Amino acid sequence: MTTGIPVHRSIGASPVGTDGAHLETLIVGAGPVGLSMALDLARRGRKVTVLSRLDFIAAGSKGICYSKRSLDIWDRLGVGQAMVDRGVVWNLGKVFWGESSTPIYEFDLLPVKDQRRPAFINLQQYHVEAILVDALGRYPNVDIRWGHELTALDARADGVSVTVEAPGGRYTLSTDWLIACDGNKSTVRGLMGLDFEGRVFEDNFLIADIKMKGEHPAERWFWFDPPFNPGQSALMHKQPDDVWRLDFQLGWNIDREAAMRPENVEPLVRAMLGDEIEFEREWYSVYTFQCRRMQRFVHGHVLFAGDSAHLVSPFGARGANGGLADIDNLGWKLERVLEGKAPEGFLESYNYEATTTADENILNSTRSTDFLTPKSTASAAYRDAVLSLAGEHAFARPFVNSGRLSTAVSYPASPLSTADEDADWDGVAPGSPALDAPFGGDWLLGTLGGGFRLIANGWQGEAPVPVIDVASEALIVDRYDLSPGSACLIRPDQYVAARWRHPSPAKISAAIARAEGAAA
């Protein structure tokens, strides 16, 4: 059933489960999103079972760029340092046009310094998955079933029954909650007959992951209309272990099978890097891109996260990063529902915030793809006008769109946020992610952890949650605009829930109740 997929680490099939067993939470899919979801719930002490169709970690070229926000999430899950240690850190992007070796545009993706994590790391998706699998191995409350595929399901109002096919036979399970992290061809979505609306882009891109001893820096280099791929774009990116990702735009009417054959790939690689270079093939493949999402991510007791719920083009690295935002948003909410502290309706806020994130990712990804692949004569003329102006005139550079790279999304209208009482705020608004800064020899985000916290500047009241006093931390006071006596309430997913110039225990309790779904 899984022939042809390259193996990074073989694991072997898990034994068949007990027929008819009942679970609290079942996660379908062991990609970066399902595994991170499992780790989040495991750390909250919940029992989780994960079904993985494959009985190995697949190799091959998929996601490589993981954003600062994803690293912050993984820090909360205890695996951030392992990812950074294994990955290649980068912050800078350069855009080239035509023959010139001088970039027409450069961008620093981490303009706000003094934060623990860089803008991005590059890391092969299989390394990400391996780190997550290893971390999950330390939790006895996690059961990953390798080689077990969900093949049928019956979703009721209060739970789900599923059929699982495993190498040792077929069995059934029932579960209170099912989280579908089963990727873009989601079996769960298909079996439930749910929508997946959006656009397909008529373009093909060749991914050539090659191994070579390169002298290029760890930066994202992007070309429009380079001499080695005339009329098209190209991208070059460093991965760990001397692996480089090369990405060549090919156009629409091509023979995809032929395009990924070594005799056709290698001349492109040599044209880009020089005839003399020595390299080995890691993986060649051709991709087409789509931008689409489900209308809703919450369907009774079935919750969708990651590629099963939304798809974007890779330019912008918003796929896996967007999926990690989902699980970050969902974990603490589901925990409260499982504990009976919040009504099921609280998960409606997951639907709202995760679809808001998906919409922003799809908007950015669609705009980038339209810039890369102009759909009309006028669109091509504007693109070329921007590129031709950008070298000389600074004003044109922000128009150059080679991918707007993934950042955390804010929810300014979230029902979980409490509106400011005072009008004179700078800093981080409710509904936005907390900003990192050094804090007492550590980092603020690391200190926040995964529960409600109050960041306060010398406030002396009785807070119903742990208080982090930042009175002596000028940079934090500045970043959050915390004048003496003011305070800022942080959610368990490290988003700002509320802030006050004049906090009181009653106001803080009301804001927590609101963030935990009291207003839902």
Next chain:
Amino acid sequence: MSLETKPNVARPDDLYEAMIAAQAGMSEAESLRFSARLILLLINQIGNDALVKDAIEAAREPVPTPAAGSGPQG
């Protein structure tokens, strides 16, 4: 601020001539690219997103009514 649609330049004939002259001898494609460059420069000069969007709306030609007087006159 709202989009200025009343006369606002001193010498319209000069500017009109300069625009046409700049595109003399250009192919349609070159002319399109020139216009796009010019518009991008002007957009940045305006520096006001809402005004630019108003101008985009104002630039759309009204759907022609199929009635009288479509030929050249006077």
